Amino acid sequence: MADGQNVSESVTDRARSAATEAASGRDSEAVSRFVERFASQLVEAGMQRMPARVFAALLSSDTGVMTSAQLGEQLRISPAAVSGAVRYLSQQHMVSREREPGSRRDRYRVHSDQWYEAVTNRDAVLRRWEDALREGVQQLGADTPAGRRLAETLAFFEFLQGEIGRLMERWRAHRAELFGGGRAEI
Amino acid sequence: MADGQNVSESVTDRARSAATEAASGRDSEAVSRFVERFASQLVEAGMQRMPARVFAALLSSDTGVMTSAQLGEQLRISPAAVSGAVRYLSQQHMVSREREPGSRRDRYRVHSDQWYEAVTNRDAVLRRWEDALREGVQQLGADTPAGRRLAETLAFFEFLQGEIGRLMERWRAHRAELFGGGRAEI
DNA sequence: CGGTACGTTCACAAATTTGTGAAGTTAAGG
DNA sequence: CCTTAACTTCACAAATTTGTGAACGTACCG
Structure with missing residues (x-):
């Protein structure tokens, strides 16, 4: 025991x-x-x-x-x-x-870094939204008003997904500046 | 009638x-x-x-x-x-x-622009998170391990809040490029 | 091996959330 | 004014979610 x-x-x-x-x-x-x-x-x-x-x-x-x-x-x-x-x-x-x-x-x-990366990692969520929107554009027709609205929304999310990666890069730099470069595990 | x-x-x-x-x-x-x-x-x-x-x-x-x-x-x-x-x-x-x-x-x-701006406008949510974290840092002590972890999290959200504004600026430019500059209301 | 300390799963009871019908409120139209 | 078309609010029933206790599996330790 x-x-x-x-x-x-x-x-x-x-x-x-x-x-x-x-x-x-x-x-x-x-x-x-x-x-x-x-x-x-x-x-x-x-x-x-x-x-x-x-x-x-x-x-x-x-x-x-x-x-x-x-x-x-x-x-x-x-x-x-x-x-x-x-x-x-x-x-x-x-x-x-x-x-x-x-x-x-x-x-x-x-892990103090892991967790907020998870919060911003809405990757899976975004991807499912995009899938639904893509299908919607196709079903409603890309040349209809509704189709155009969905397409713009889709474009926004695609843009967002690309930006998030770069944003996290900048955060890591900013973080190192604030707290020192060492990978202090907290 | x-x-x-x-x-x-x-x-x-x-x-x-x-x-x-x-x-x-x-x-x-x-x-x-x-x-x-x-x-x-x-x-x-x-x-x-x-x-x-x-x-x-x-x-x-x-x-x-x-x-x-x-x-x-x-x-x-x-x-x-x-x-x-x-x-x-x-x-x-x-x-x-x-x-x-x-x-x-x-x-x-x-409004096709209004709505996704609302989605990214988690401003109020972020602010309440930050408030809770700030209070936590103070109560636990900024010089304790837990306090430092909360402080880093807080810094991350503050960073995020600042970045989101710039990100939306870039989106508007990107959007104009994709769909034409006119404020076509759809 | 046997005992035991942990973690997980499952069925169920309690609490919460959700959507409805009905009554209430406001304002347009004759 | 009186009627009627709309939206809102409220109480309640139904459905869902949530957390528990108990039974179960698993692996450490002597």
């Missing part, structure tokens, strides 16, 4: 939180406030609640890495809910899942 | 559709296919179903203008559903509402 882990987990949640908080100097109240506030903004933008909360929790964790158990405890949700949320986030490439060798615990990580 | 309008509306839906279709040469089957397909993509991206369908219907209409009654008939939804959908779309600046003087009918219009 992995005693080191059990010692820390056999104490009550409250005591554990207090200990953790004292050790890290983090105000869990403040963390929670941020998590709920930021998550609610993500929800408003169309994200499901649990993924949003899990993501916010990870984003505001000190190391950027948390286990399922930690997420469940901090957010007061069931293992099943954590499971569903992290599956969604993985699919969206907003977190990556790791398992430390010799452990049964999955760890979930936000 | 406005007889001209009543004549066209007293015939059955089916007859009316057939007449309209023959007159305009539009294949209502094809229109409907596009509407439902494009709408479902919008839904997948987070939009509610009725607004998405109404928007797609307007986008694929020949004039870009439809009345409540026309929308209800084409989509087979109640006046109440139309009302809710267009209210939402107006708030998002994706359609504009007009009333022709001397009529009781509202008309809803997509």
Whole structure:
């Protein structure tokens, strides 16, 4: 049995939180406030609640890495809910899942660059929109008023897709300028 | 009583559709296919179903203008559903509402430029995200690992907001090149 | 090998969202 | 003015989504 882990987990949640908080100097109240506030903004933008909360929790964790158990405890949700949320986030490439060798615990990580690239990577979404529009132009006829309107919309999205790549390039440069060129992993 | 309008509306839906279709040469089957397909993509991206369908219907209409009654008939939804959908779309600046003087009918219009500008105008959303992040940085401390991660995220969104304006400028130039400089209203 | 700590899946109950019919409101037209 | 055509609002029923508990699979550890 992995005693080191059990010692820390056999104490009550409250005591554990207090200990953790004292050790890290983090105000869990403040963390929670941020998590709920930021998550609610993500929800408003169309994200499901649990993924949003899990993501916010990870984003505001000190190391950027948390286990399922930690997420469940901090957010007061069931293992099943954590499971569903992290599956969604993985699919969206907003977190990556790791398992430390010799452990049964999955760890979930936000790479601070990876995640906002995922947000701008609406590539798949854009492509599906474009497909639908292309088909619409064809079915309605490129020479009809409606067809022309759809074609212009399509052109816009194609333009957008091209620009996004260049924009991210500029961001990386800007980022290096702001935070230093080193690939500091946070 | 406005007889001209009543004549066209007293015939059955089916007859009316057939007449309209023959007159305009539009294949209502094809229109409907596009509407439902494009709408479902919008839904997948987070939009509610009725607004998405109404928007797609307007986008694929020949004039870009439809009345409540026309929308209800084409989509087979109640006046109440139309009302809710267009209210939402107006708030998002994706359609504009007009009333022709001397009529009781509202008309809803997509300006082919207005609408995608609205899509990129996530300004309000971005601003709320930034607010939440700024508060998070302050509460967690700018000198903590979590604080630094939030600060970088915040910087990214601020960067993004600045870039979007320039990007839209470039689009307008590109658009003029593709479709001619005239402000052809479609 | 056996025990056990984890994560996942599934069926279900609760909560939320969605769209409708009906009543209410406003304004045009006789 | 009175009628009527339009849009809106509201309460409710239906459908969908959401999160849970429990059963299940899997792999570590002694």
